[in-house]
Amino acid sequence: MPSGPGVFFAGDALFIRLRLLGDIVFTIPAVQLFRERYPGTRLHYVVEERFQEMAELIPGVDRVITVPRRRGIAEILDFRRQVRALGIGLVVDLHSGPGSALLAWASGAPLRVGYRTPNRNWAYHRLVERFAHTRPAHSVYNQARLLEAVGVDARSVPAYPPIAPRLLHSSPRLDSLRELRPKVVIHLGAGNRFRDWGEDHFSELVKRLESEKIHAVLFGSSPEEAARAARLGGSPFVHDLSGPLSVSELLSLISMADAYVGADSGPLHLASLTATPLVALYGPNRSEVSGPWRTQAVAIVELEMECRPCSQRSCKYGTIACMRNISTDRVYEAVIPFIH
Numbered sequence: 001m002p003s004g005p006g007v008f009f010a011g012d013a014l015f016i017r018l019r020l021l022g023d024i025v026f027t028i029p030a031v032q033l034f035r036e037r038y039p040g041t042r043l044h045y046v047v048e049e050r051f052q053e054m055a056e057l058i059p060g061v062d063r064v065i066t067v068p069r070r071r072g073i074a075e076i077l078d079f080r081r082q083v084r085a086l087g088i089g090l091v092v093d094l095h096s097g098p099g100s101a102l103l104a105w106a107s108g109a110p111l112r113v114g115y116r117t118p119n120r121n122w123a124y125h126r127l128v129e130r131f132a133h134t135r136p137a138h139s140v141y142n143q144a145r146l147l148e149a150v151g152v153d154a155r156s157v158p159a160y161p162p163i164a165p166r167l168l169h170s171s172p173r174l175d176s177l178r179e180l181r182p183k184v185v186i187h188l189g190a191g192n193r194f195r196d197w198g199e200d201h202f203s204e205l206v207k208r209l210e211s212e213k214i215h216a217v218l219f220g221s222s223p224e225e226a227a228r229a230a231r232l233g234g235s236p237f238v239h240d241l242s243g244p245l246s247v248s249e250l251l252s253l254i255s256m257a258d259a260y261v262g263a264d265s266g267p268l269h270l271a272s273l274t275a276t277p278l279v280a281l282y283g284p285n286r287s288e289v290s291g292p293w294r295t296q297a298v299a300i301v302e303l304e305m306e307c308r309p310c311s312q313r314s315c316k317y318g319t320i321a322c323m324r325n326i327s328t329d330r331v332y333e334a335v336i337p338f339i340h
Contacts (some may be wrong), residue, residue: 006054006152009111012042018067019047019254021247021266024054025273026293027094030144031158031312034092035062037152044086046103053247053272059161071099080106085305094143096120096130113149113218126150129269136289159202159294160273162260168255177239178256183215183340185254187262188232189225189243194284194312195263197323197331199228205261205335210237214339217241217257219267220248259338261331263323264290277338279331284312299334301326 013034017027024047026144034043041061047055049066056064063083068075084107085237093104093114100309101123104112126149131142144154177183186205192194206216218229221242230244241253250270254260260271263281269292271278277297278285286309287300302308307320 008238009089011087012044012064013038013092014044014046014083014086014088014107015061015092015094016046016103016134017143018097018100019051019095021051021054022264022269022290023095024051024058024133025160025263025266025269026140027143028058028160028273029140029293030092030094030154031058031060032148032158032161033144033152033154034147037150040307044083044088046100051104057247059164063314067103068107074104076102079103081107083107083109083141090145092150093124094111094146111150115145115146127309136286138293139290140293163251163255163273167248168252169246170252171249173241174249177215177217177241177253180215180239182258183217183239183256184209184261184335184339185217185219185257185259185271187225187265187267188218188220188228189222191262192265192312194315195265195281195323196320196322197263197281197326199231201324201326201328201331202228203232205331206232206238208328208332208336210235213237217253219245219253236286241340258340259335261335266290268292279334279338280319281323281331283320284308284310284324297338299338301330301334 017024044063044065045055045061046065048069052064052066067079088107088109090111091101091104091107091109096115101120105123112124113126115130116127128146128149141157142216144157149156188202209216215237217239226242229240233240254271254276255274257276259277261279262268264285272292272294278292279299282302292298303322307316308322
């Protein structure tokens with residue numbers, strides 16, 4: 001139970017961030033701040049089932065509660081029974097979407113905190129503006145600001161904590177790559193066509209690296225990304241690790257690389273947890289809002305265009321120029337300084 005001056009609640013705390021991978025990573029500093037302010041409070045974290053492993057890696061989380069991606073009345077009632085048995089005194093909805101707002105309300109917690117929205121304020125007791133007054137503000141900071149409603153000072157948001165060695169899971173697939181030097185890990189997609197650099201660019205980059213005897217390790221979980229990896233392979237310097245990888249395996253793979261290349265997506269933000277240098281490609285989103293939450297060994301590659309940021313529902317140029325006009329030369333030149 002929280003104690004000391006300025007106590008705002010009694011009982012356990014529950015954070016909700018249902019998805020996605022990168023957004024869950026962005027909540028790690030908020031968890032750290034909460035832990036510093038309320039060190040004796042048990043902290044539960046709610047995610048969709050597919051992101052359970054990621055949530056279980058967050059330092060300071062005592063228990064992960066999963067919910068199905070698609071939830072009906074039965075699933076919501078089951079969640080309510082489970083949560084109300086825990087004695088939750090505080091819910092912080094770091095997501096504040098329609099689904100998470102309903103879960104926050106169903107928890108029955110006596111204090112519920114969420115973002116102010118046009119139509120979901122009924123779910124919360126304390127509301128926080130979704131964006132800081134000084135925009136643009138990074139998503140990590142905006143999520144940490146929610147904790148100010150319960151007396152947490154979010155003016156100085158910490159960096160990500162170091163990854164515990166026990167979380168780096170090896171496997172025979174990874175062991176075969178461990179001694180290869182130098183090597184660059186490349187994410188071949190983005191999970192969103194508006195952030196896709198394009199197979200032609202990836203092919204050119206792999207060939208440039210290969211010509212310098214730099215190993216390229218290709219990964220991606222979608223069928224399209226796996227097909228790309230198969231087409232780009234065939235060389236002793238190109239290694240196909242496409243297909244399912246656990247979060248721990250991906251962290252291990254990135255940690256052993258000399259550099260990481262990828263667009264704004266979940267794997268990039270997972271890579272931000274490692275010490276591996278990052279070459280991050282930004283198109284529709286601005287890096288100052290959703291860039292890697294670190295300042296060391298990061299090269300942001302992006303174009304200045306008046307249409308950025310955009311909704312990622314359509315492209316006024318029809319060609320997704322903000323991504324497709326990033327030249328292979330620029331990305332290659334960003335990678336090379338990190339090669340040892």
